[in-house]
Amino acid sequence: MSTDHTVQGERVAMPVRIREAAVASAMFAVRAPAARALIAYSGLDVFEPVRGRAICSLAFVRYVDGDLGPYHEFAVAFLARPPGGEVGAFIHWLPVNQEFTLEAGRSIWGFPKELADIPMHLASRVKRCAVRFGGRTAIELAVRPGAPVPSGSRSPRVTAYSHLDGVTRRVPWEVAPARVRMRPGGATLRLGDHPVADDLRGLGLDGARALSTSTVGHLRMTFEAAEEVRP
Amino acid sequence: MRPTALVTGAARGIGARAAQRLAADAWDVVAVGTDEPGLARTALRSPNTHTRVCDATDPKAVAAVLAVTGPVHRLVCAPTAPSTELEHVLRTTVLAASSCIDAALPGMLDRGRGEIIVLTEPPSRSPAHAAATAALTAYLRALAADHPAPGVRFRHATAPPDVPPRDVLDAVDRSLARRPRTLTLHPTRRPRILSR
Numbered sequence: 001m002s003t004d005h006t007v008q009g010e011r012v013a014m015p016v017r018i019r020e021a022a023v024a025s026a027m028f029a030v031r032a033p034a035a036r037a038l039i040a041y042s043g044l045d046v047f048e049p050v051r052g053r054a055i056c057s058l059a060f061v062r063y064v065d066g067d068l069g070p071y072h073e074f075a076v077a078f079l080a081r082p083p084g085g086e087v088g089a090f091i092h093w094l095p096v097n098q099e100f101t102l103e104a105g106r107s108i109w110g111f112p113k114e115l116a117d118i119p120m121h122l123a124s125r126v127k128r129c130a131v132r133f134g135g136r137t138a139i140e141l142a143v144r145p146g147a148p149v150p151s152g153s154r155s156p157r158v159t160a161y162s163h164l165d166g167v168t169r170r171v172p173w174e175v176a177p178a179r180v181r182m183r184p185g186g187a188t189l190r191l192g193d194h195p196v197a198d199d200l201r202g203l204g205l206d207g208a209r210a211l212s213t214s215t216v217g218h219l220r221m222t223f224e225a226a227e228e229v230r231p
Numbered sequence: 232m233r234p235t236a237l238v239t240g241a242a243r244g245i246g247a248r249a250a251q252r253l254a255a256d257a258w259d260v261v262a263v264g265t266d267e268p269g270l271a272r273t274a275l276r277s278p279n280t281h282t283r284v285c286d287a288t289d290p291k292a293v294a295a296v297l298a299v300t301g302p303v304h305r306l307v308c309a310p311t312a313p314s315t316e317l318e319h320v321l322r323t324t325v326l327a328a329s330s331c332i333d334a335a336l337p338g339m340l341d342r343g344r345g346e347i348i349v350l351t352e353p354p355s356r357s358p359a360h361a362a363a364t365a366a367l368t369a370y371l372r373a374l375a376a377d378h379p380a381p382g383v384r385f386r387h388a389t390a391p392p393d394v395p396p397r398d399v400l401d402a403v404d405r406s407l408a409r410r411p412r413t414l415t416l417h418p419t420r421r422p423r424i425l426s427r
Contacts, residue, residue: 010276020248020397062255064248064397069276070255097257100276120256123404218397 003225007104016108018066018221023177024127024143025059026187026210030203038199039078039090042163043229047079047087055079055211056203057089058141058189060129061219062122063101071098072118074131074139076196080161082229088159088170093196095131095138109171109226110164127215131194138194143213146183155220162226169226179217186213233279234304235259237297239287239311239331242269245350245396246309252400253305254280261300263287264311287311287327293334303335305346310390315357324351324363325370332374336383344382347371348403353389353417364389368415375413388416 005012035046035054046054059075073096080090095116096102105111117132130140155176162169187210191197200206236253240246241262250262250273260280262273270282283300285292287308297303308328314320328349339345349371354361364387371385386406390399402418 022397062252064251064255067276069278070251070280072255072257098255099278117257121404123401124408218395 005104005108007107008100012067012104012108014108015222015224016067016104018063018068018219018223020065021061021063021216021219021221022122023059023061023216023219024122024129024141024213025057025215026141026143026189026213028056028058028187028203028205028208029053029211030056030205030208034203035078038203039080039092042080042090042161042168044080044082044090044161044163044168047081049079056200056205058139058187060118060120060127060141062120066221068101068104069098071096071101072120072129073097073101073113074116074118074129074141076200077160082161082168082170085170085229086159088161090161090163092199106164109160109223110162110167110169112162112164133194136194137190137192138197139192139200140188140190142188143215144183144186144188146181146186146213146215149180149182155222160223161229168229170229171226172224174222174224176220177216178219180214181217182212182214184212185209233257233259235261235300235302236305236307237261237263237300237303237331237335238307238309239263239327240309240350241273241282242266242311243273244309245390245399246307246311247273248396249307249309249348249350249400250274250280251277253307258305261296261303263293263296287331288322290330290333293330297334302338302342304339304344306331306335306348308332308347308349310350310352315359317359317362320357320359320363321366324349324360325366328367329370336374336378339383340378340380342382343380346384346386346407347374348386348388350388350390350399350403353391355391371415372413381412383412385413386416387414388418391419394418 032054076093077089097118105113121128127143160171238250241250242264254277274280354364
């Protein structure tokens with residue numbers, strides 16, 4: 001798909017390429033019925049690797065060099081799939097701290113981006129991030145260092161799902177991670193005063209132990225055009 | 232209010248990466264250099280990055296940029312010199328850093344806070360770069376001694392060609408979490424602090 005888009009008067013060519021980013025993330029097992037109810041608005045169903053448990057992933061990303069400019073992002077995602085479709089990462093919430101990517105993300109792919117303050121520390125051993133609105137903290141996440149793991153030479157193709165204004169979309173997404181570290185556990189999550197923090201509290205994430213955490217020191221990504229997912 | 236960073240040598244290489252990381256972190260970034268298309272690439276789709284075409288070795292030109300920029304909370308001087316000729320290297324590293332520091336430091340001293348970061352190519356690149364590195368290390372230490380404001384800190388990091396810019400900038404970021412007012416960093420493939 002090669003459809004281009006215009007964002008804030010600038011033409012954004014597809015696919016969108018991210019040439020340098022860094023990520024820290026934590027994966028949690030949560031109660032599947034609660035997660036299913038939370039994302040029911042999308043028409044997708046949570047993936048249950050173990051009966052009764054769904055996977056919720058929290059990640060923070062620093063985009064340094066890419067087609068959407070430099071920015072910080074925090075993601076709340078669930079492993080999910082449409083009926084009969086493939087498993088992918090459904091993006092439930094995606095605050096960012098810059099306006100160009102806010103508009104691009106919403107208009108090109110239907111990602112649920114909103115503007116927030118997102119201070120981030122990715123140079124230290126423990127990676128830290130907070131999401132704040134008007135000085136009030138919604139979420140704080142810290143990821144402790146793991147052991148190096150081989151990142152391989154392939155660029156895995158994965159699928160992201162989004163939902164905005166009543167439309168669910170599928171976004172083909174290619175990732176090329178390098179300098180990857182992983183460990184079991186390793187996350188400290190603090191939930192503050194925000195509806196999404198309340199969502200996560202409802203899933204039992206307050207004080208929960210992560211299944212695993214990972215950091216990616218250097219990440220390249222490609223986002224292709226979105227396709228509507230019809231029921 | 233967003234803090235302001237002034238980054239020289241921001242049209243390419245580690246200077247461009249430093250500017251983009253600060254922009255991602257929501258600083259107001261003033262990207263300075265002589266390569267206008269390169270500066271435009273650095274500022275692409277970054278509404279909080281502003282470009283100024285300016286020769287950083289010219290104190291009047293730097294002062295003119297600061298006159299419209301307002302207070303600078305962090306100054307980053309990045310290398311621009313492809314040459315290894317002594318006069319050229321000294322002018323584009325030591326004298327350029329000096330003219331930017333002269334312009335930015337008084338405001339930092341008035342506010343009692345600020346960060347001055349000078350990035351250079353490694354001393355192993357050429358005898359001229361060895362001289363520039365030694366001169367900058369001595370210059371920054373002397374400045375820190377002359378101006379005993381605990382909130383104004385100085386960092387000098389060398390950027391070897393085999394170390395990705397992100398590792399050098401990570402080393403600088405980590406060093407800013409430490410107490411000393413002056414640090415010289417020589418990041419290697421596994422960044423570490425060699426001298427203080």
